[in-house]
Amino acid sequence: MESFGVRTESRNCLVDITAKVRSAVAGAGVRSGIAFIYVPHTTAAVTVNESYDPDVGKDIEDTLSELVPANAGYAHSEGNADAHVKATLVGACAQVPVEDGDLMLGRWQGVFFCEFDGPRTRRVLVKVLKSAE
Numbered sequence: 001m002e003s004f005g006v007r008t009e010s011r012n013c014l015v016d017i018t019a020k021v022r023s024a025v026a027g028a029g030v031r032s033g034i035a036f037i038y039v040p041h042t043t044a045a046v047t048v049n050e051s052y053d054p055d056v057g058k059d060i061e062d063t064l065s066e067l068v069p070a071n072a073g074y075a076h077s078e079g080n081a082d083a084h085v086k087a088t089l090v091g092a093c094a095q096v097p098v099e100d101g102d103l104m105l106g107r108w109q110g111v112f113f114c115e116f117d118g119p120r121t122r123r124v125l126v127k128v129l130k131s132a133e
């Protein structure tokens with residue numbers, strides 16, 4: 001199991017973690033398999049989307065905030081119910097095929113850590129499952 005930290009700088013932000021995930025996959029030493037990328041937090045998530053234009057991440061963040069308002073009479077008394085709902089909508093894990101020891105991402109794709117209750121120091125786990133060959 002590989003892992004790395006992510007320091008987020010605002011309450012809501014998408015952070016491109018592709019290079020860190022690639023390093024973790026290289027560290028796992030698996031040539032062919034599946035990278036299972038997992039966020040062990042209840043108010044953060046992970047997704048794969050366009051990394052070429054940073055406006056895409058901003059649009060995702062803004063759209064989620066429109067869909068899930070910060071204050072909407074939630075039952076959860078901690079004051080971060082919106083962050084929990086966003087985390088569930090996006091999801092705690094992503095899977096990417098691995099070949100020749102590297103992520104098989106599309107040309108424009110990247111892996112994003114999605115912060116919904118920052119700024120915080122977070123953790124990402126990467127488990128590379130080896131394929132039967």
Ligand code: ZN
Pocket residue numbers: 076078079080081084
């Ligand atoms: Zn909470």
